[in-house]
Every structure is written in structure tokens, then in C-alpha cells.
Amino acid sequence: MSELRVEGLAKRFGGLRVFQDINFAMPAGSLLGVIGPNGAGKTTLINVISGRQAPSAGRIVLDGRDITGQPAHAISRLGLARSFQQTNTFKSVSVRENIGRAIRFGQRGMPKGLESLLAEFGLSDRLDEQSDKLPYGLQKMLGLVMAFATGPRVLLLDEPAAGLERAERHHVDLFVQHVRDAGASVLIVEHDMDLIRRMCPRILVLDAGVLLADGPPAEVLARPDVIAAYLGDTEEAA
Amino acid sequence: MSGSLLPRARLLGGAEIAAILVFAACFAVPMMTKSVLVFSVLNQALVGVVAAQSVWIMLRMNLMSFASPAFMAIGGYTVAIAGQYEITNVFLLTAAAFILPALVAIPLGALVLRLRGTYFVLVTFVLSQIMQLLLFETPGLTGGSNGISGIPPVNVLGTDMATNRQVVLFACGIALLATVITACLTRYFKQHFAAIEENEILAESLGLVVWRYKALGFVVAAGIAGLAGFSLVTMLLTAHPSSFDSGTAVDFIAYTIIGGRASILGPVVGTALMVYATNLFGTHGQYAQGLYGVLILVVVLALRGGIVGTVETLVRKLRGAS
């Protein structure tokens, strides 16, 4: 019964418009993909929804509760977590301490399925290694696991597959599956179109800060305006 | 495994216990010697280390504060003014010297903790400049440029701390108290402070209420600085604006950085060595500043862990090799 609703959301930096008039709703337990060319405003969208940056206009509603303008820690504690595009862990401490901090700061106890997730990523055997000594792909997975360890009901993922080797990308599928098994909904910003097609029953297309399309991938990706705005750009990204 | 992911930290670690033992041991020094020089150096170090701990608490969260002289002034002048009303009870004065600066730090913290990095450095520098000017501009309260002299000795359980030896013992007590408070605070919130130090944005996104810990650190650091001010005016028997010059903040920062910012032993070792070295210059104490400068350059460029961090690394390497 965890619903995220975004109404008329806009963000400007000074005179520069990043996005405007973004409207969508995510029912509980759903999976939503967000695609768009570089600079479309996807990361800023995640920053604004998660409270890292304040919106210029619009409302963000979580479970019927208006969370617009709340600080990032408050939104995290209300059950909305996020991951970062770059690897983002506490680099000087062990994997164990990283996850321990996430559980402690999230204050909702250890979520179901965390241990099996660690085992499947091969992190359970490396709990005492310093996190920045891990291979890039595992650091990135650790970042995802930490967001999950706060026990969220809605999770925003910022390009989880970016920088991963092809063989590692199924980790993202695995992760999203775990999160959904735990009953949380997932919004996933991604350039990897295979991954989006494979996983998301519904996608949003963001172009130059405007919501261009909203629907099932097969339908949306066939639209000429989407192809014009975006698909030319994906050749190199895919 | 759930237990192993959330290890319970012991209340005090090795470094904290070592620091507390150092100051407990200091009580023995005045019993073993009558040397005026030893008393003087030890007393200076005991005042300096308290101020350095105040700086260190904020450095735990990657905030470099130049405000310690301002809070030292509040603590020191509180005691000096109380002395004019013949209040000399040590418990009363200690409580006042800690609580008053801490109270002042609450609204100030709400203002200045919105800033990070170099902006925080600048705003705390400005704070200590303002305090300096305020001391000069409020002669009715603080004696202006004359300061307040003739502070009566502190009274501990019926005994006036009047001799050099007694003053040193009192300074030991203040240093021990400050160390216990600092150790408990930084140890209890170790994970929180370390997370803020390393990656504030990540910590906040995981749900950590960053401002709450920064505010707590700022308020306690102000109280600790107040204790340093108390110890300083007790040593000098006078409260004077020049004792709380914003330039002295540089000394306390130098002690902490040179000693090492990763462990509570850093400010302790740094202060002890720097105060000792300063006294080696004898009457040319001002030359010690050059030594601080060189050591700061060396630590920042080559030995990032400072003295304590470097020794720790060496010990670990030696152990690994054997």
C-alpha cells in the first residue's frame, strides 16, 4: 500500500530549466523504468524526489503523505531510499561496517532477504574487506545493497548497470527481484535498453526536461517522437 | 549473521583508555617534582590539550573550527566574573564554564552549521574575531582592554587551589574531565561521526539526521572549549582579551593536525610535543610558530595521519612483516 505520486514537479537552477510538469504515480510493489538522453534531467529527478534538492514547483506524495521539501534523511526514514550513479560507499571501512551503517541509520532493522542477497553477490565472503578494495562492479552492488538495507518501501535506482561489465548486469535483475520480493516498489533510471525491456512493464521517457511518453516499453519505444528524441542516442550507450 | 552485521561497539576503545590513563597519570607529576618549569610546561599542555580536543571533535566530522577561542573566552570570563562575586566552588564553576558556552553554541550552531568546508572555516574565523571585538567593547562586563585580574583561587572541597602545584592538579582534573567527555561522545557516535566525515551525502540518504550530530558535536565542543578557558584563566589568574585571540585557534588546530586527527590520542600527543617544543625555544617562544608551520606542511603533504596515525601504520606494518 505504498504509493509514490509526483504532481507537476519542476526543477530550475537559476534561469536553467532541468525539468518541468512531471506527473506520474507508482502503485505499491510496481516497477517503473525511466529513460531519456543524457542531460534529460533523470538524475536531478531522483535528487528532487529523494529530498537531496528542493523542487521549484510541484508535489511529491508518498502513501498519501506530502513529502515535498522534506530533507533527505526524513524522506529516507519515511521509506524512500535511493542509490547513486557513481559508486558511493564509505570507502575507508569494511563491507560489514558499510552495511551496518545503512541498517543503523535506516532504523528499520535488517530487511528480509539481505543475507541471501549478499551471498548471491559474493559479498558474504568479503565482509571484512575495505569497500574501495572491491572490484568496481561489487562496489556498485554494495551501494545498492546499502540502499536496500535501510528497509525502504520505494527504491530509486540511478543507472545501476552503468559501468558494469556485461556478465555482471544480471546482478541488477537479481537485486530488483529481491527488492520486489520484499514488497517494495522500484523506479529505475537506466541507459541499458535490454535491461529496461527485459524488466520493466512500464516506462517513462524524459526528454529535455519534459515527460514525452508513459506506457509499456513495446508501445512507447515504437513511437516516432521517442525514436527521434532518444533512440538515436542509445546506439553508443547500449 | 544479523548480529555480525551490527557489531556492538565497546564504550571505550584502546586509544580512549590510553588518553584517560595519560591524564590520570598526570596527577602524579606534581607529587614527584617541585620544578617550576615542569609545572609551567605541564600546565600549558593541560590547557592546550582541552582546547585541542574541542577542535578535534569537529574535525571528526570534517569541520575545521576556528571558533574555539571564542568559546574559551565565554568559559574563562564566566569564571572570572563569578570570581568577582566570590563564587569559587569548583563544581559550580566547572558546570558554568561548560554549560554557558554550550548554550551559546546552540543558536550559533543553528546558523553556522548550514555551511560546510571552507565556508565553515571562514564563518568560525569570523566568530572568533567578533568575540575578540566584543571583549574590547564591553568594558562594564569584561573589563575591556584591561581584562579582569585578581581572580580568586578555585575552591575544591574546602581547599583553595592557590599554589602552583594545586593549580596544576586542578588543570589535570579539567583535562581528565574533558577527555572523558570527548571520549564518550566520539566513541558512542563513532559510526555516525565517521559517516559524516567521509560521505555526508550518502549518510543523509541512508537516513542519518546529519544536522543533529553536527549540532551535538558543536555544542559539546563549545563546552569543552569553555573548560579550556576555565583552566587557562585559573593558570593566568587573569582573563584578558589577548588570551583568546583568534590567532590562538591556529595553535590548537596545529596541535590536532600534527598529532593526528584519526584518534583521540592525536590531540593529546600533538599538544604534549608542541608545547614541549615551544618551551625548548625558551624566551623565543614565537619561533615555535615556524616549527608548527613546517610540521603542518609535512603532515598535509606526506604524513596524512599525523604523528599518531603514522606510528599506528608503522606498528601495523611491523606486525604484518613479523
Add this chain to the structure above:
Amino acid sequence: MEQFLQAGIIGISLGAQYALLALGFTLIFGILGVVNFSHGGFYMLGGYVAYACVDRLGVPYPVAVLAAVGTTAALGWVFELLLIERLVDDHLATLMLTLGLYLVMSTAMLEVFGPLAMDFRFPITGALRFGPVYAPLENLVVLGICLTAIMGLWLVLFRTDIGRALRALADDRAVAMAQGLRPKLLFPAAFALATGLAGLTGALVTPILSLSPGVADPVLATSFLTVILGGLGSLGGAALAAFIVGIVEAYSSVYFGGSIGALILFVLVLLLLVFRPTGLLGREVRGA
């Protein structure tokens, strides 16, 4: 009325000195993101170099001033290239480096010249008289040189390629570097320009005020005050704020005495820093 005009003249000439100092300070912050704690030290060094040239070598004062500019600029260049450069992205580390340098510099001056004030006099004396108002000639000369230097700096920054490159670096380092600008050359150049300006100010002003190892601290504090007021990194803001600070200081010392004027300025700056960290004319804040 005479008093009012007199204070105005002092205020403007103070403002011009502060402007030279603040422009250098804000240049370093804007381009490198470094808070330069050694800025007052370079002012002091400029004064001592000029003094040593005049007093020990018997060089004419104008040549001594040039020598001071050259020395401080060269030292700034070397310091940036050898030390700051390695840690330029770590703001607290570079701040500590400049603090360390400052401590070393002031101790070196203390060692060489001793703690007492030097007998260093401005070579021109006398005063111009405009009706009832006196204007000391030395202040007018310094004012003239400062204004010329500010104009010169403005020309360098806005009318030359290196100036355009420096401003591009200050705007957005990543973009500027992607366009092929070379920070390896430009960072030391910016640092040297700034420290040279501080040295110039020191060489000009210390013979009028005083020259001792203690002169650096208040200069640093005033530079902080001015650049925060003007907006860290903003050149126009620094210049405007410098004249405001100079004039406020001059009038408050005439009409209130003591340090009330400084106190008011510092409190104003504290509030500004907290509620508008971009200052009077500043733009986007770096890292705050």
C-alpha cells in the same frame, strides 16, 4: 564638514588598498577554490622586501616596490606549483598548506628582521590642501597606484587571452579544462598574480602604516571580511566591498572611535555568510 570630507578621503584610500588585497584573495578562491591563509603573509613579505631593498641595498623606492612585487609573485608561483598543485581538490588540505606557509613566512621575517617595527618611511611627504581639507600626499600617491593596479588587473582579466582563460577556469573548471585550458600553467599564474598584488600592497602601505611581523594578521582578517562581504570569488563584489569596508572603518573611527565599526562589519559579514553565502555580488556557491 571638514572632518567628514577628511574621513571620506581616508576611507577611499583605505578602500583602494583593501581592494587590491581582496581582489588577489578572491582570485585565488575563485580559480583554485583555495582559501589563502598566507595572503597577509605575502603583504608583510612585500613590505619587508621593499624595506630591505631601500634600507640595505640603497635602491630607489620605486625599484624596491617592483622587487617586492617580483619576489612575492615568484614565491606564490613556486608555492602553487610545488605544493598547492598536488592537493588542489582538497580544500581543507590546501587551506592547511597556506596556513603552514604563513607560519613559516612570519617566523622567517621575525628571524631576519626581529620583532620590532622597522623605520620604513614613504619617500614622499607633505599634503595637498583643498580649502579646509588636507590630503596627505603619500595617501594620494598610493591611491593613484592602487587604482592604476586595479585598472591593470581589470585589463588583464577582461582584455587578454590569459585573463579570459582564468575567468573560464573560475566559472567552471571541468568545462574549461575540456576546452583545452591548461591549469598546470594557469593555476600558478593566478596564484602569482594574487600574491604579487598582496606584495605590491604591502610595499606601498607598510611605509605609511607600519612594518612588523604583526601586520599580517589584521590584513588577513580584513581580506576575509571584504571577500565574504563581496561574495567569495566575485571580482566586482570584492572591489565594491573593499570600498564599503574602508569607508565604514574611516567614518566609524572618526565618529565612534574604538572598534565598533569593525564589530558591526563582522556581525554583518557573519549574517551575510550564513544567509547569503554568495555575498553582495556573488553567484553560484562552490561546495557549500
